[in-house]
Amino acid sequence: MLKVMGMFLVISCLLFFSSRATVHADPSYNPRPNPDSVVTAGQARFTVLTSRLIRMEWGQAVDSATLTFLNRYLPTPSFKNYTEGEGEHKTTVIQTDYLKLSYLPGESFSTDNLKIEYQVNGESDTWSPQPYTNDSMGGNLRGTVRTLDGNDGTTDLLDCYKTTKSDSHCTLGLISRDGYAVVDDTGYPQFDDSKWPWATSPSYMYNSNNSTCSDYDKETVRSCGFPTISQDDCLGRGCCWADWTILKGIPHCYYSKQSRQDLYFFGHGHDYKGALHDFTLVAGKIPLPPRYAFGIFYSRYWAYSDTGQMEVVNGYRSRNIPLDNLVTDMDWHLTFYKENVKDPAGERKGWTGFTWDKNLFPDPKGFLDWCKANNLRNTLNLHPASGIQKWEVTFNDMVKAMGLKASAEYVPWKPVNVTFVNNFFSIVLKRLQDMGVDFWWLDWQQGEEGPKTGIDMPNLNPTFWINYIFFTNPYQWGPIDERVKRPFLLHRWGGLGNHRYQIGFSGDVIPSWNSLNYQVSFTLRASNVLFGYWSHDLGGHILPSPPELYTRWIQWGAFSPIFRTHCTKNALNDRRIWVYPLANYKIMHEFMVLRGSMVPYIYTYAREAHDTDPLGSASRPVTSLKLMVFIGDAADGVGSLYEDDGVTEGYINNNSSSCNFSYKHDTSKEELTVSIGQFVGTYDGSPSKRSYQIVIPNFWPAEEVQLNSNSLSYCPLRGSFDEYTSDCWTYDGSTLSLIVIIVTPQATSDAVNVQVAYTQFNVFDPYNINININGESKSVGFTGMVRRLRSLKELLDNQWGLATQVYQEDYRSLIDASEAGIRITYSPTDIGSLINGFRDNMEDTYNSVTDLKLNSTLRAILEAQLTLN
Numbered sequence: 025m026l027k028v029m030g031m032f033l034v035i036s037c038l039l040f041f042s043s044r045a046t047v048h049a050d051p052s053y054n055p056r057p058n059p060d061s062v063v064t065a066g067q068a069r070f071t072v073l074t075s076r077l078i079r080m081e082w083g084q085a086v087d088s089a090t091l092t093f094l095n096r097y098l099p100t101p102s103f104k105n106y107t108e109g110e111g112e113h114k115t116t117v118i119q120t121d122y123l124k125l126s127y128l129p130g131e132s133f134s135t136d137n138l139k140i141e142y143q144v145n146g147e148s149d150t151w152s153p154q155p156y157t158n159d160s161m162g163g164n165l166r167g168t169v170r171t172l173d174g175n176d177g178t179t180d181l182l183d184c185y186k187t188t189k190s191d192s193h194c195t196l197g198l199i200s201r202d203g204y205a206v207v208d209d210t211g212y213p214q215f216d217d218s219k220w221p222w223a224t225s226p227s228y229m230y231n232s233n234n235s236t237c238s239d240y241d242k243e244t245v246r247s248c249g250f251p252t253i254s255q256d257d258c259l260g261r262g263c264c265w266a267d268w269t270i271l272k273g274i275p276h277c278y279y280s281k282q283s284r285q286d287l288y289f290f291g292h293g294h295d296y297k298g299a300l301h302d303f304t305l306v307a308g309k310i311p312l313p314p315r316y317a318f319g320i321f322y323s324r325y326w327a328y329s330d331t332g333q334m335e336v337v338n339g340y341r342s343r344n345i346p347l348d349n350l351v352t353d354m355d356w357h358l359t360f361y362k363e364n365v366k367d368p369a370g371e372r373k374g375w376t377g378f379t380w381d382k383n384l385f386p387d388p389k390g391f392l393d394w395c396k397a398n399n400l401r402n403t404l405n406l407h408p409a410s411g412i413q414k415w416e417v418t419f420n421d422m423v424k425a426m427g428l429k430a431s432a433e434y435v436p437w438k439p440v441n442v443t444f445v446n447n448f449f450s451i452v453l454k455r456l457q458d459m460g461v462d463f464w465w466l467d468w469q470q471g472e473e474g475p476k477t478g479i480d481m482p483n484l485n486p487t488f489w490i491n492y493i494f495f496t497n498p499y500q501w502g503p504i505d506e507r508v509k510r511p512f513l514l515h516r517w518g519g520l521g522n523h524r525y526q527i528g529f530s531g532d533v534i535p536s537w538n539s540l541n542y543q544v545s546f547t548l549r550a551s552n553v554l555f556g557y558w559s560h561d562l563g564g565h566i567l568p569s570p571p572e573l574y575t576r577w578i579q580w581g582a583f584s585p586i587f588r589t590h591c592t593k594n595a596l597n598d599r600r601i602w603v604y605p606l607a608n609y610k611i612m613h614e615f616m617v618l619r620g621s622m623v624p625y626i627y628t629y630a631r632e633a634h635d636t637d638p639l640g641s642a643s644r645p646v647t648s649l650k651l652m653v654f655i656g657d658a659a660d661g662v663g664s665l666y667e668d669d670g671v672t673e674g675y676i677n678n679n680s681s682s683c684n685f686s687y688k689h690d691t692s693k694e695e696l697t698v699s700i701g702q703f704v705g706t707y708d709g710s711p712s713k714r715s716y717q718i719v720i721p722n723f724w725p726a727e728e729v730q731l732n733s734n735s736l737s738y739c740p741l742r743g744s745f746d747e748y749t750s751d752c753w754t755y756d757g758s759t760l761s762l763i764v765i766i767v768t769p770q771a772t773s774d775a776v777n778v779q780v781a782y783t784q785f786n787v788f789d790p791y792n793i794n795i796n797i798n799g800e801s802k803s804v805g806f807t808g809m810v811r812r813l814r815s816l817k818e819l820l821d822n823q824w825g826l827a828t829q830v831y832q833e834d835y836r837s838l839i840d841a842s843e844a845g846i847r848i849t850y851s852p853t854d855i856g857s858l859i860n861g862f863r864d865n866m867e868d869t870y871n872s873v874t875d876l877k878l879n880s881t882l883r884a885i886l887e888a889q890l891t892l893n
Contacts, residue, residue, distance in 0.1 A: 052095075053089070053094045053095040053308070054095060054096070054097035055087055055088055055089040055090075055093070055094060055095065055096055055097075055215075056087045056096060056097055057071040057073075057079070057087070057096045057097060058071075058096075058097050058098060058099070058100050060100040061073065061098070061100045061101075063105050063116065063118055065116035065127055065129045066129030066130060067082055067083055067129075067132075068080070068081065068082045068116075068127055068129065068133075069081045069082075069085050070118055070125065070127070071096060072100065072101055072103050072118060072120060073096065073098050073101075073288075073302070073305070073306055074098065074101055074302050074305065075101040075102070075103070075120040075121045075122050075123070076120070076122045076123060076142075076290065076291045076292045076295075076298065076299075076302065077288065077289070077290055077291070077292075077302045077305075077306070078118065078120075078123060078125060078140070078288070078289050078291075079096065079286070079287070079288050079289075080125075080133065080138070080285070080286075080287045080288075080289060081284075081285065081286050081287075082132045082133050082283075082284060082285045083132065083262075083282075083283070083284030083285065084227075084284055086214065086226070086286060088214040088215065088216070088217075088224075089214060089215040089221070090209055090212045090213065090214050090215070090521075091212050091213055091214075091215070091223070091484075091488060091519070091520075091521050092207070092209055092212065092307055092519075092520045092521035093209060093288070093306050093307055093521075094215075094306070094307060094308050095305065095306050095307075095308065096306060098305055098306070101120060101121075102120065102121060103118055103119060103120040104117075104118070104119045105117070105118055105119075106119075108126070113128070114128075114129075115127065115128050116128075116129060122142065122143055122291060122292075122293075123140055123141065123142050123289075123291045124140065124141040125138075125139075125140045125289075126138070126139050126140075126141075131281040131282070132279060132280070132281055132282060132283050132284070132285055133153050133279075133285050133287065134152075134153055134241075134244050134246065134279075134281070135152045135153050135154060135155065135244050136244060138152055138153055139151065139152040140152070140204075140289055140291060142203055142204055142291035142293065143203070143291075143293050144202070144203035144293045144294060145203075145293065145294060149202075149203060149204075151204050151206075151289070151291075153246055153287075154246065155243065155244050155245060155246055161183050161184070161185060161196075162200065162201075162202050163200045163201030163202035163203075164196050164197050164199075164200040164201075164202070164205065165197040165199050165200055165201065165296075165549065165552050166182040166183075166196065166197045166549045166552060167182065167194075167195035167196055167197040167198070167520075167549065167550065167552050167553035167555075168182065168195055168517050168528075168546070168549065168550035168552075168553055168555050168558075169181045169182060169187075169192045169193060169194045169195070169517060170191065170192050170193040170472075170487055170516045170517045170518065171192075171516045171517070171530060171531035172530045172531045172532075172533045172543075172546070172560075173531035173532050173533075174531075174532065174533070174534065174566075175531075175533050175534065175539065175542070176533070176534040176536050176538055176539055177533070177534075177536055177537075177538030177539035177540070177541055177542035177543070178538050178542075180542075181194070181546075182194065182546070182549060184196055184250050185250060185251065187250065187252060188252065189252065190252035190253070190254060190472070190473070191471060191472035191473070191485075192252075193472070193485065193487065193488075193517055193518055193519045194250065195517070195519060195520050195553050197549065197552030197553060198290055198299050198300055198303050198552055198553060198554075199290075199292070199296040199299050199300065199552050201294070203291070203292070203293045203294060204289065204290060204291045204292075205290045205299065206287055206288065206289055206290070207287070207288040207290070207520065208248075208249070208285075208286070208287055209286045209287070209288060210248065210261050210262065210263070210284060210285050210286040210287070211226050211260060211261025211262045211263065211284070211286070211482075211483065212226070212261070212483050213225060213226065213481060213482075213483055213484045214226060219504055219505070220442075220496065220498065220504050222440075222442060223440060223481065223484050223489065225260065225481050225482065226260075226261075226262070236264075236280050236281075236282035236283070237264035237265075237280045237283075238280070239280050239281045239282055240264075240274070240278065240279075240280045240281055241281070242273060242274060245274050245275070245278050245279070245280075246275075246278060246279045247275035247277060247278055247279075248261060248263035248264075248275075248277045248278055248279050248283070249261065249263070249277050251275065251276070253276070253277045254473060255276075255277075256473075256482050257277075257473075257482050257483050258276070258277035259482070260481075260482020260483050261277075261482070261483060262283060262284045263277050263278060263279060263283055264277070264278050264279070264280050264283060265277055266278060288306075290302065290303070296552075300552075300554060303554065304554070307520070307521055307523070307524075307554075308521075308523075308524045309524075309634070310523045310524060310526060310554055310556075310557075310634070311510070311511065311524065311526065311634075312510070312630055312631055312634045312675060313510070313512055313526055313527060313557060313630065314510050314512050314670050314671050315623070315627050315668075315670025315671070316348050316349060316401045316670060316671070317349075317512060317527060317557075317586065318585075318586070318587075318623050318626045318627055318630070319346060319347075319348025319349060319587070319619075319620065319623055320340075320345070320346045320347050320348050320349070320587050320616060320619060320620060321348070321349040321350075321351055321559070321586070321587060321588035321589065321590075322336060322337075322340070322347055322349070322350055322351065322589060322599070322600075323351030323353065323561075323588060323589060323590040323599075324351075324353065324589075324590060324591055324597075324598070324599055325353040325354070325355075325590070325591065325592050325593040326353065326355065326593055327355040327359075327384065327593075328352065328353075328355065328384070329383075329384040329385065330384065330385050330386070330387070330388075330390075330391040330394075332384075333350060333352065333391075334391075334394065336350075336600065337350065337395075337398060337400065339600060339602060341398070343602060343613065344617070344744070345601070345613060345616050345617065346616060346617065346619065346620030347400065348399070348400065348401060349400065349401045349402075349403065349588075350395055350400045350401070350402055350403075351403050351405070351465060351588075351590070352402065352403070352404050352405065353405045353593075354375070354377065354405045354407060354467075355381065355384065356377075356380060356381065356384070356385065356404050356405070357374075357377030357378060357379055357380060357381055357404075358374055358377050358379055358381050358415060359374035359375075359377065359381070360373045360374035361374065367410050367413055367434070368410075368413070368433040368434045369409065369410040369411055369413075369434060369436065369437070369476075370476070371407075371409055371410045371470070371476075373413075375407050375409075375410065376406075376407050376408055376409055376410035376411070376413065377407075377416070378406075378412065378416050378417075378418065378452050378453070378456070379415065379416045379417045379418075388459055389459045389460065392459050392460030392461070393460060395460065396460060401462040401463070402460060402461055402462050403461065403462060403463050403464060403465045403514060404456070404461055404464065404465065405465045405467050406464055406465065406466055406467060407467050407468070407469060407470075408437055408439075408466075408468070408490075409437055409468070409469075409470040409476055409477075409478075410434070410437065411434050411435045411436045411437040411438075411478075412434060412435035412448075412452060413434045414433065414434060416452070418451050418452045418455070419434075419435070421451050422435045422447060422448070422451055422452065423435060425443075425447040425451060426443065426444065426447060436478065437478040438478045439477075439478050439479060439486065439489055439490060439493060440478070440479050440480070440481060440484070440489065441478075445493055446499075449493075449497050449498075449499040449500070450499045453497075453499070453500070454499045454500070457499075457500055462512075463512045463513055463514065464494060464513055464514070465513075465514040465515075465529065466490055466491070466494060466513060466514065466515035466516075466529075467515075467529075468486055468487055468490055468515070468516070470486075472485045472486060472487060473485075485518055485519065487515065487516050487517070487518035487519075487522075488518025488519050488521070488522055489518070490515065490518075491513065491515050491518050491522055491525040492525055494513050494515075494525075495511045495512075495513055495524070495525040496511070497511075502673075507673045508672060508673065509671060509672060509673070510670075510671055510672055510673055510675075511525075512526075512527070513525065513526075513527070514527060514528075514529045514559065515528070515529055516528065516529060516530070516531065517550075517555060520553060522555060523553060523554035523555050526555070526557045527557035527558070527559055527585075527586055528550070528555060528557060528558040528559060529559055529588075530543075530546075530558055530559065530560045530561070531561075531565075532561065532565040532566055532592065533560070533561060533564050533565055533566070534564060534565075534566050534567060535563060535564025535565070535566070535567050535568070535569040535570075535573060535574075536564070536573075537573060539564055540564075540573065540576060540577050540580065543560050543580075543584075544580065546558070547560070547584060547585065556585055557585045557586060558584075558585060558586065559585070559586035559587075559588040560581075560584070560586075560588065561588070561589070561590040561591065562574075562577045562578060562580075562581040562587065562588060562589045562590070562599070563577050563578070563589055563590075563591060563599050564577070564591070565590060565591055565592050566592055567594075567597065568591075568594065568596045568597045568598075569591070569597075571604045571605050571608040572608070574599075574601075574604065574608070574612070575604075575608045575611050575612055578601065578611075578612040578615055578616065579611070579612075579615050581615075581619070582615040582616065582618050582619040582622070587616075587619050601613060601616070607815065607818065621650045624649065624665055624667070625665070627666065627667070627670075628664060628665050628666040628667075628682075631666040631668075631675070631680075632664075632666065647711045647713070647714055647715065647769075648714065648715045648716070648717065648745060649665075649714055649715075649716050649717070650716075650717045650719065650745070651685065651698075651700070651716060651717070651718050651719070652719045652720075652721065653685075653687055653698055653718065653719070653720045654720075654721060654722075655687065655689055655696070655720060655722070655723060658689075659688065659689055659690065659691075660686065660687060660688045660689065661686065661687050662684060662685065662686045663684070663685040663686075664682060664683065664684050664685065665682060665683055665685070666680065666681075666682045667680060667681050667682070667703075667707070667710065668680035668681075668707050669707050669708050669709055672708075674707060674708070678705065679705075679706075679707040679708070680705050680707050681703045681704060681705040681706055681707060681710050681772075682703065682704055682705060683700060683701045683702060683703045683704065683772075684701040685698070685699065685700055685701070686698075686699045686701075687699070691784075694781060694782050694783060694784060695779065695780065695781055695782075696720070696723075696779075696780040696782070697777065697778065697779050697780070698718055698720075698764075698777075698778045698780075699775060699776070699777050699778075700716065700775065700776040700777075701775050702772070702773055702774060702775055703772040703773065710772075711772060712771065712772055712773070713769035713770060713771055713772060714769060714770055714772055715766055715767050715768065715769050715770070716764075716766040716770065716776065717745050717763065717764070717765060717766070718763070718764040718766070718778060719761050719762075719763050720761060720762040720763075720764075720780075721759055721760065721761045722759075722760050722761070722807075723760065723761065723762045723782075724762070724782040724783065724784060724785070724855070725755045725762060725782065725852030725853060725855055726738075726753055726755075726762055726780050726781065726782050727781045727782055727783055728780075728781045729753040729764055729778065729779070729780050729781075730778070730779040731751055731764070731766060731776070731777075731778055732776065732777055733777075733779070736751050736752050736753050736764070737750075737752050737753075738752065738753060738754065739752035739753070739754050739765070740754065741754045741755065741756055741763070741849050742754075745765070745767075748765045748767050749767065750767060750768075751765060751766050751767055751768050752765050753765065755848070755849060755852040756845075756849055757844070757845040757846060757847065757848025757849035757850075757852065757855070757858075758807065758810055758811070758845030758846065758848075758849065759807050759845075760806065760807060760848070760855075762780065762782075764778050764780075785855055785856035785859075792805070793805070793806060793809075793859075793862065793863050793866070794863070795863055795866045795867050795870070796867055802891060804866065806844075806845075806859060806862065807845070809841075809866070810841075810842060810844055810845040812889050812890070813838060813841050813842035813869070814842045815889070816838060816842070816886060816889055816890070817835070817838060817839055817842050819882070819885070819886075820832075820835055820838070820876075820886075823878075823882070829877035830876060830877060830878065834872070834875065834876055835869070835872060835873075835876065837865050837868035837869045837872055838869040838872070840865050841862060841865035841866055841869050844858055844859070844861075844862045844865070866890075869890065870887075870890050870891070873886050873887060873890065
C-alpha cells in the first residue's frame with residue numbers, strides 16, 4: 025500500500041480524534057434531550073443518546089450544557105422500554121441493540137437498584153455502581169492529567185484513584201478493556217445561554233449536616249469524585265461531606281441515598297473508536313489546529329533581546345533547518361528580578377506582565393514584522409495571576425474601564441467576571457495581537473483552588489476556564505458565531521471537555537531516559553480523552569540534556585503530534601541543535617528536516633481525523649511537494665493529501681483542496697506506476713502549479729523513467745532538491761531509494777503519472793543480510809548498517825592523536841563496507857555485486873575489531889554497534 029512519510033506514529037496520536045470542529049455556539053448543538061429518547065422512573069431520568077451511550081440522572085434534571093457535555097439532542101436510537109417484576113420489585117428496563125439497563129425506582133443510584141448488561145467480545149457482562157472501596161482503574165486505558173511538571177518518568181501519574189494531587193485534573197479514559205466507562209458529570213458548572221456562553225453554578229447544593237446525608241449504607245456508600253476532592257467542590261456538586269473525626273470508614277465525599285447523580289454510561293465493549301465517536305456527539309468535536317501548529321517550534325526560557333532571537337532564527341535558516349513558530353518566554357515583558365519582592369497581588373513582582381521590556385525589544389512591532397517577513401508565527405508567555413499592575417501601559421485604561429478608583433493599587437485578576445474578561449481582552453491583549461502576536465502560551469502556575477485563582481465557583485478550575493475564554497476570545501479570533509481566524513493556544517489540561525481547546529503544553533519535566541520513555545505512552549493515552557495534541561519540552565526542561573538523550577528526544581519529537589523544544593533559564597541548558605557535538609547535530613538535523621517535510625501529510629491526517637469517525641514550511645502550502653512511496657507486498661496502494669489556508673475557519677465551509685496518490689506495481693513485468701491525481705477544490709492562496717520529488721525507498725534502480733510518457737534522463741544525486749535544474753531521476757545507494765525529480769511546475773489541475781521500468785538483481789535481501797560472527801549467524805539490514813558503519817569510521821578517525829596505535833590501515837574493511845552505499849549511488853547498475861560483496865566485508869570488519877588497540881569502552885561500543893546489541 026502507499027504510505028506517506030512518517031505517517032505511522034502520527035496516526036497513533038491522531039487515531040482517536042473526532043470529526044467536525046467545535047464551535048461552542050454552533051446552532052446544531054442542543055443540550056436539551058430529544059423527548060423521544062427520554063425514559064423516567066420515579067426521580068430518575070434516563071436519556072438513550074446512542075445504542076451504547078445512556079445518560080442516567082437521579083434528582084433534579086439538568087438541561088443546560090455543562091463544561092463537558094454540550095449536545096444531548098441526538099436522533100433517537102432503536103430501544104425498548106418495559107417493566108419486569110411486580111409490586112416493590114417492579115423494575116424499569118431500557119433495552120437497546122447493545123445494552124440492557126434495569127432500575128428499581130426509589131433511592132439514588134446504587135449497586136442495589138441499578139445495573140446495565142453490556143457486551144464484550146460477544147459475551148455479556150454486568151455493571152452496577154460500586155462502593156468506593158472497589159473503585160480502581162481496573163481495565164481503564166487511562167486518559168491524561170493537567171501537567172508533567174517535575175516528573176522524571178518513574179511514576180505513572182494516570183492512576184486517578186492513587187493520585188495525591190488535588191490539582192492534577194486526572195481524567196479516566198473513555199475506553200476500557202473491561203468494555204465500559206462511566207463519566208460522572210454530577211454538579212459540574214453549566215454554561216448559560218448568552219451569545220458568549222458563560223459558566224454558572226448549578227442551582228442545587230446540599231449541606232453535609234442535612235438529614236439527607238445521614239441516609240446511607242456503610243457497606244454500599246459510593247464516593248463522589250476522587251479521594252483528593254476538596255470540601256467546597258464536594259458540596260458544590262451536591263454531594264455529602266464526611267467529617268472523619270465523627271464518621272469513619274466512608275469516603276470524605278460521598279453519595280447518600282438522596283443525592284443527585286448525573287452519570288454517562290459508555291458500553292462499547294472493545295469498539296474503542298465507537299466510544300470516542302459517541303463522546304464527540306455529546307461533548308463536541310475537536311477543532312483542526314492551524315497548519316503552522318504542526319511545524320517546528322523554538323522555545324527557551326532566556327532573556328532574549330530582539331537581536332538575540334533574530335540570531336536564533338538566522339541560525340536555523342543558515343543551516344536549512346525548518347522553523348515555523350518562535351516562542352518568547354516571560355522576559356519579553358518587565359520582570360524586576362533584582363527587586364525580588366511581592367507585588368500587591370501577593371505574587372513575585374514581574375512574574376505577571378503585559379508591557380514590553382523596551383531595553384530588550386525597543387521596537388516590538390518592528391521585531392514582529394521582521395518575524396512575519398521570515399514566515400514565522402509568534403507567541404508570548406503569560407502568567408496572568410497578578411492582574412494589571414500600576415507599571416503596565418494599560419493600567420489607567422483598565423482602572424477606568426473597571427470603574428475603580430484612581431487610587432487603586434492594581435486591577436485584580438477575575439477571569440469569571442464578564443466585564444473584566446472583555447476589558448482584559450480588548451484593552452490589554454488586543455494591542456499586542458495587533459502588533460503581531462499570533463497566539464498565547466498560557467502558563468498558569470498559581471494553583472487550581474483558592475483566592476489566587478480569581479474564581480469563586482466550585483468545580484470550575486482556572487486551567488479549563490482560561491483555556492475556554494482564550495480559545496473563544498472574540499477580540500482575537502472574531503465574533504463567536506462567525507470567527508475569522510482559527511483559534512489556537514498553548515496550555516495545560518483542565519479536565520474532560522478540554523479537547524475542544526487545543527493544544528497542550530505538558531510542563532517542566534526532568535530530563536532523563538525515563539522521562540522520554542514515559543512521554544511516549546503519556547501522549548498516546550491522552551487520545552483516550554481526545555486530547556491528542558500534547559506538546560512537550562523536547563529534551564526536558566529543568567536540567568541540561570546529555571547529547572545522546574537530546575538526540576533521541578528530537579527523533580521521537582519528529583513523529584509526535586507537536587514538535588517544540590524548550591528548557592529553563594540556565595547558561596548550560598540550550599536547545600539549539602548546533603551547539604551539540606557534530607555527530608548528534610547531524611542526526612538531529614536530519615530528523616528536523618524530516619519533520620518539516622512531513623507537515624503536509626500530518627496535516628492531511630489531522631483533517632481526515634477531523635472529518636471522519638475516529639479512525640517545507642508549516643505556515644503555508646508548499647509549492648514543491650516531497651512524496652515518499654513505500655512499496656509493500658500489495659500490487660497497488662492509495663494515499664491522499666489535504667490542504668487549506670491553514671489559519672482561518674474556511675475549512676469548515678470546505679474552502680480547501682485535496683488530491684489522491686496511487687501506485688501500481690507489476691513485479692512480473694518489472695514495472696511501477698506512481699500517479700498524483702488532480703487537486704480538487706480551492707482556497708485563498710492555493711497553488712496552481714507544483715514541482716515534485718518522489719522518493720521510493722528500498723527499490724531497484726531504474727532502467728527507464730517516464731513523466732507523462734516522456735522519458736527522463738539519469739542525473740547524479742545532489743545535496744538538495746533546489747540544486748536540480750531539470751527533470752530527471754537519480755538513485756541514493758545509502759537508502760536504496762529511487763528518486764524522481766520534477767522541477768518543471770506541473771498544473772495542479774492536471775494529473776501527474778510516473779512510469780518506472782527496472783530490473784531485479786539476484787542479490788541478498790537488503791533487509792536480511794546474514795553474516796557470520798564468531799560462528800554465530802547475525803541478520804542485518806543494509807541501510808541501517810551502512811549508517812552505523814559511517815558513524816564507527818568517524819569514531820575511529822577521531823582517535824588520531826588520542827590512540828596513536830590506531831591507523832586507517834587497521835580498519836580498511838570497515839571503511840570499505842561503509843562506502844557500499846555511496847558506491848551504489850555512483851554506479852546504480854552495479855547494485856547486485858556491491859550488495860553481495862557487502863556481506864563479506866561485514867564479516868571481515870567484525871573480525872578485525874579484536875586486533876585494534878583500543879580501550880575497553882571503545883571496543884565495547886564497536887562490538888555493540890556491529891552486532892546490533
